[in-house]
Amino acid sequence: MITKDTKKIGLSGVKPTGRPHIGNYFGAMKQFVDLQDEFHMHIFIAEYHALTTMQNGEELRESINNLVLDYLAIGLDPEKVTIYRQSDIPELTELTWVFNCLVTVPWLERAHAFKDRTAKGIEASVGLFDYPVLMAADILLPNADIVPVGKDQIQHIEMTREIARKFNNIYGDTFNEPEEHIVENVAVVPGTDGQKMSKSYGNTIPLFGTDAEIKKAIMGIVTDSKLPEDPKNPDECNIFALHTLITPEPQLSEIRKGYEQGGLGYGDSKKILLENYLMFIAPMREKRKYFEENPGIVRQILDEGKNTMQKIARNKIKEVRERVGL
Ligand code: ADP
Numbered sequence: 608m609i610t611k612d613t614k615k616i617g618l619s620g621v622k623p624t625g626r627p628h629i630g631n632y633f634g635a636m637k638q639f640v641d642l643q644d645e646f647h648m649h650i651f652i653a654e655y656h657a658l659t660t661m662q663n664g665e666e667l668r669e670s671i672n673n674l675v676l677d678y679l680a681i682g683l684d685p686e687k688v689t690i691y692r693q694s695d696i697p698e699l700t701e702l703t704w705v706f707n708c709l710v711t712v713p714w715l716e717r718a719h720a721f722k723d724r725t726a727k728g729i730e731a732s733v734g735l736f737d738y739p740v741l742m743a744a745d746i747l748l749p750n751a752d753i754v755p756v757g758k759d760q761i762q763h764i765e766m767t768r769e770i771a772r773k774f775n776n777i778y779g780d781t782f783n784e785p786e787e788h789i790v791e792n793v794a795v796v797p798g799t800d801g802q803k804m805s806k807s808y809g810n811t812i813p814l815f816g817t818d819a820e821i822k823k824a825i826m827g828i829v830t831d832s833k834l835p836e837d838p839k840n841p842d843e844c845n846i847f848a849l850h851t852l853i854t855p856e857p858q859l860s861e862i863r864k865g866y867e868q869g870g871l872g873y874g875d876s877k878k879i880l881l882e883n884y885l886m887f888i889a890p891m892r893e894k895r896k897y898f899e900e901n902p903g904i905v906r907q908i909l910d911e912g913k914n915t916m917q918k919i920a921r922n923k924i925k926e927v928r929e930r931v932g933l
């Protein structure tokens with residue numbers, strides 16, 4: 608039996624930049640919930656990171672409020688999980704500064720997010736350039752052991768380990784080297800056009816979209832032009848990839864058979880997916896509505912998260928200050 612004190616620490620965050628989609632959910636957020644019994648989970652709103660791309664205060668505030676509701680709706684249990692806002696923990700920015708003085712410019716230039724941006728001819732802000740260092744502070748401040756994320760975040764976790772190692776080598780053992788936690792079969796959820804589902808590609812199915820939004824997205828999934836009676840390879844079909852996440856057995860096997868033997872058309876496959884999605888999301892919608900109608904409860908949850916994290920942050924930053932000579 609795992610007792611409370613021997614539990615390892617898990618940590619992750621999502622940027623409040625628009626509404627989460629089912630790629631975010633299956634690639635990252637669902638794991639937060641799946642891990643909440645086994646680990647001491649710390650889940651936060653990555654609002655400082657959002658500032659690297661969002662400069663509209665009203666929109667940011669709205670996204671933050673929505674993300675808190677999303678966290679609670681998907682089943683994060685505040686009794687088990689510390690849910691907090693990054694900006695309630697100013698020690699994170701102090702630690703970022705300490706780390707900034709350890710890492711070099713050429714080393715940070717290797718980061719994918721920065722490279723992609725510059726390749727597109729966009730001048731990166733210093734904040735965007737420094738994104739991986741702030742992320743390392745998020746992870747290392749509470750000494751996380753595991754970090755559930757999607758595959759595209761692996762480089763950031765590697766960079767975090769390098770920062771921890773560098774600090775430990777110079778100042779003595781202070782930080783854990785964390786591991787990423789990736790669920791392989793959902794490592795990349797395809798979007799409605801077959802590319803990786805991403806807010807930046809406009810190919811998403813919004814997790815808490817309205818019925819009409821979800822219908823529009825699912826009915827718009829791109830397929831080849833095979834006829835209903837043609838045999839099809841389910842493993843090459845974007846609709847089927849989403850069925851594997853949402854449609855339960857034995858229906859999933861029946862659909863696979865319908866593809867392989869012919870007889871199931873893409874239109875019908877989409878209709879079944881839509882039906883199953885609406886069933887899957889119904890209980891989460893209900894939960895979301897409950898929290899939406901009870902803002903006092905949400906505020907209290909965030910206050911408790913803030914208090915818990917502030918204690919952890921103050922202790923750790925004290926240790927860091929001593930180590931570096933401040
Ligand atoms: P987006 O690409 O839509 O802007 P983010 O970069 O904000 O998404 O990602 C938030 C989290 O969701 C990250 O952990 C990321 O790895 C995960 N994620 C995003 N898109 C997908 C996807 N299509 N499949 C699996 N995981 C994803």
Ligand code: TRP
Binds near residue numbers: 621
């Ligand atoms: N970079 C992550 C993303 O785009 C968000 C994030 C910020 C994060 N800090 C983190 C994830 C710390 C895990 C741990 O999804």
